[in-house]
Amino acid sequence: MSEPIKVVVTGAAGQIAYSLLYMIAKGDVFGPNQPLILYLLDIPPMMGVLEGVVMELADCAIPLLHGVIPTDDPVVAFTDVSAAFLVGAMPRKQGMERKDLLSANVKIFKVQGEALDKYARKDVKVLVVGNPANTNALICSKYAPSIPRENFTAMTRLDQNRAQAQIAAKIGVPVGNVNNLIIWGNHSSTQFPDASHAVVQIDSKQLKATEAVKDDNWIRSTFVETVQKRGATVIAARKMSSAMSAAKAASDHMRDWFLGTAPGHFVSMGVVSDGSYGAPKDVVFSFPVTIKNGKWEIVQGLPIDDFATKMLNITGKELEEERLEAIAIIEA
Numbered sequence: 001m002s003e004p005i006k007v008v009v010t011g012a013a014g015q016i017a018y019s020l021l022y023m024i025a026k027g028d029v030f031g032p033n034q035p036l037i038l039y040l041l042d043i044p045p046m047m048g049v050l051e052g053v054v055m056e057l058a059d060c061a062i063p064l065l066h067g068v069i070p071t072d073d074p075v076v077a078f079t080d081v082s083a084a085f086l087v088g089a090m091p092r093k094q095g096m097e098r099k100d101l102l103s104a105n106v107k108i109f110k111v112q113g114e115a116l117d118k119y120a121r122k123d124v125k126v127l128v129v130g131n132p133a134n135t136n137a138l139i140c141s142k143y144a145p146s147i148p149r150e151n152f153t154a155m156t157r158l159d160q161n162r163a164q165a166q167i168a169a170k171i172g173v174p175v176g177n178v179n180n181l182i183i184w185g186n187h188s189s190t191q192f193p194d195a196s197h198a199v200v201q202i203d204s205k206q207l208k209a210t211e212a213v214k215d216d217n218w219i220r221s222t223f224v225e226t227v228q229k230r231g232a233t234v235i236a237a238r239k240m241s242s243a244m245s246a247a248k249a250a251s252d253h254m255r256d257w258f259l260g261t262a263p264g265h266f267v268s269m270g271v272v273s274d275g276s277y278g279a280p281k282d283v284v285f286s287f288p289v290t291i292k293n294g295k296w297e298i299v300q301g302l303p304i305d306d307f308a309t310k311m312l313n314i315t316g317k318e319l320e321e322e323r324l325e326a327i328a329i330i331e332a
């Protein structure tokens with residue numbers, strides 16, 4: 001067994017963390033041979049609740065978990081961490097607008113960027129889950145200039161998983177038979193869930209998902225809208241933001257980043273844009289990526305038709321607007 005790595009989860013007393021901590025602790029993310037020490041950061045009023053979470057983690061008796069440190073001090077939480085799950089932020093409730101969330105949350109990611117810059121390992125892998133995830137990740141990276149920009153990512157894996165589930169249900173195959181769905185752009189209702197490059201395994205044959213679905217109109221309308229609005233639909237039903245599925249997606253994202261993608265498969269991650277596919281630069285834009293040896297690379301050369309171009313422009317424009325708003329909030 002290797003030496004334990006330090007992993008921080010912020011918002012550790014919250015809904016998503018309640019599912020995520022167990023997944024991380026039992027080896028779903030870093031593998032069955034990687035022990036870890038969990039640093040749990042939350043705000044001072046939540047320390048009592050966090051104590052309960054610490055008790056439950058102890059009571060899980062997980063051999064890979066070599067330590068649990070609850071804290072409200074970012075210095076303690078971020079020192080020498082190899083992986084950071086930045087979950088801590090306010091979730092949207094019914095009736096709230098996305099704008100309300102930007103003003104409530106973006107400053108958290110400035111402060112945590114500064115703390116990562118000072119105290120974390122320089123190769124730390126940062127996954128931002130707290131919304132608006134893409135713009136929070138951008139702000140976090142801007143305030144951590146000593147850490148490479150490619151180490152900051154935002155979660156669109158939940159959207160990818162949702163898209164995969166919709167296609168699998170439409171065709172009538174298990175969800176694991178569907179691969180290479182793409183989420184382009186922002187983790188918001190402007191995202192473009194793109195099934196045109198997806199593949200599906202049916203019996204022993206691999207088909208294009210579009211050929212298996214045989215309904216282009218559904219793929220361009222109902223499918224896209226269902227995935228775009230799924231977060232809001234879950235809030236309407238649960239009266240709370242998605243949590244179990246968000247935790248599973250965070251676990252999938254970080255696992256693939258650490259352990260790599262399967263040959264021939266790609267996954268979607270929000271990364272600092274280099275302008276690929278005409279996306280704006282200097283925003284965190286979700287692209288299809290492959291991952292090897294802990295490094296992601298944007299999949300290049302995929303054909304983009306007029307419909308896709310239009311969808312990519314819409315979500316790119318929203319990210320540019322969010323960047324301006326975020327900077328205005330921070331500088332106010």
Ligand SMILES: NC(=O)c1ccc[n+]([C@@H]2O[C@H](COP(=O)([O-])OP(=O)(O)OC[C@H]3O[C@@H](n4cnc5c(N)ncnc54)[C@H](O)[C@@H]3O)[C@@H](O)[C@H]2O)c1
Nearest residue numbers: 011013014015016042088089090091129130131155158246
């Ligand atoms: N990217 C995605 O796909 C996705 C999916 C679901 C939810 N989310 C977002 O994740 C975030 C967390 O959701 P949740 O359901 O766990 O919310 P929650 O309210 O249950 O938990 C959030 C926790 O963060 C803590 N927190 C607040 N400020 C903090 C700070 N500065 N440092 C550390 N902790 C802090 C709170 O005290 C709370 O315990 C929300 O912003 C939500 O919108 C993102």
Ligand SMILES: O=C(O)CC[C@H](O)C(=O)O
Nearest residue numbers: 092131230231232241242
């Ligand atoms: O606030 C929202 O609209 C969505 C919350 C969360 O990001 C999700 O996708 O489930």
